[in-house]
Amino acid sequence: MQNKITIMLVEDNEAYRNVIKRSFSRDANMELVSQFSTAEIALRSLQELSTRTVPDIILLDLNLPGMSGLEALPYFRQALPDTRIIILTQSDKESDILEAISKGTSGYLLKSATNRQLKDGIRTVMDGGASLDPDVARLILEGMEQTPKQKKPEISLTEKEHSILVLIGQGLEQKDIAKTLCITRNTVAYHIKHIYEKLEVQNAPAAISKAYQTGLFSPGKM
């Protein structure tokens, strides 16, 4: 059998900390190797003891005194890039959830989870998966339900048209686009007119809007 999964707990509520502690103390596969009541203390301990055994998993509360879990998250990630972080909190606020996820967590569990669910989640994460509380998962799913493209009549731009639209979105003027693509400004205008027709708009700003709204562009690129 392999080594125990090592776990760091960052949680201000002592009672809950003890619940977790007791739960792991009876487990042959997991070991709570360190626990802290604030993010600051936890982070300081990482810097001082560079030889400290790196935990496999950090269980991180969001609502901490001083620095919040959300603020601390990037620092943990930087200091311990190989350690996977599971948020363990009461907050089911959508903004908290989305922000935590956007900062790269491997799981988001609510404190209402049973010990068994928590341990399942930890195992799941160690296996390379992600662990989401069902309610959190539903939130995320519902959030994604709209986002992608919704129109049947897919807008299809020529490769050149597409690249011109991208350049427009980057703020280039037509003459600069011409220079970039080694064509004349007239040709650029020619393509742009076609783009507007396909997108059913009449000017550049509207075209860019439409590109994002239809999923032609995705927010993730700059």
Added chain:
Amino acid sequence: MQNKITIMLVEDNEAYRNVIKRSFSRDANMELVSQFSTAEIALRSLQELSTRTVPDIILLDLNLPGMSGLEALPYFRQALPDTRIIILTQSDKESDILEAISKGTSGYLLKSATNRQLKDGIRTVMDGGASLDPDVARLILEGMEQTPKQKKPEISLTEKEHSILVLIGQGLEQKDIAKTLCITRNTVAYHIKHIYEKLEVQNAPAAISKAYQTGLFSPGKM
């Protein structure tokens, strides 16, 4: 005790169908009330028998002969708006997953799931949650990791600046914006200049791009 959870299964592989069937036959809380080998047959049965008991859950395979599960999804949703759909498939292709989710599923499980995991998932969905295979959850989480805003220096536009930017994105010209807001075109230009400064761009298309990329605008509105 409440009634059994009623389940419809749409799955072309007979062997797997039998596995599921056997699993439910021994369960006091769930009942497999109907099973179909293709989406077409399943959908037809819904139309013909409108008095048929509506299932609580549909377990839907994606890779079906004829109409795929992905294609059939909207029809199921329309015909049975109160029935929650769980995708149960082998495909962990990101595009399949995202498309299924965007069409409004309550869960996405892989066939590698154990009977226990499947039943847990069904129960979770019945409780109002969503059930995701850990690998699927990880995919979604990683996909979301970039998307939201990432900059600390939140861009804050005046209320007027924001509304002007919105109007620009809708394709209005400055003079029309002026008319809409009952100000002069000069004032519109004045605000626009400030918008460009705040967004660090030099023209309207770039400003719109930035607005979407920073989360100032969200794709969901037209």
Added chain:
DNA sequence: TTGAAAACTACACATCTGTGTAGTGGTCGT
């Protein structure tokens, strides 16, 4: 009250944009 910064209006102007018309060369199906 005074001064400074911010929000707004006004005017002027060089530049950029969107569009029309027209023409060239290449490709394709018939």
Added chain:
DNA sequence: ACGACCACTACACAGATGTGTAGTTTTCAA
């Protein structure tokens, strides 16, 4: 070989845009 179509170029121009300069009003802290 023909017309049809597409990508491209050229020229022209009204109208829109971005920017500088300047003046007014509002806000707010000293």
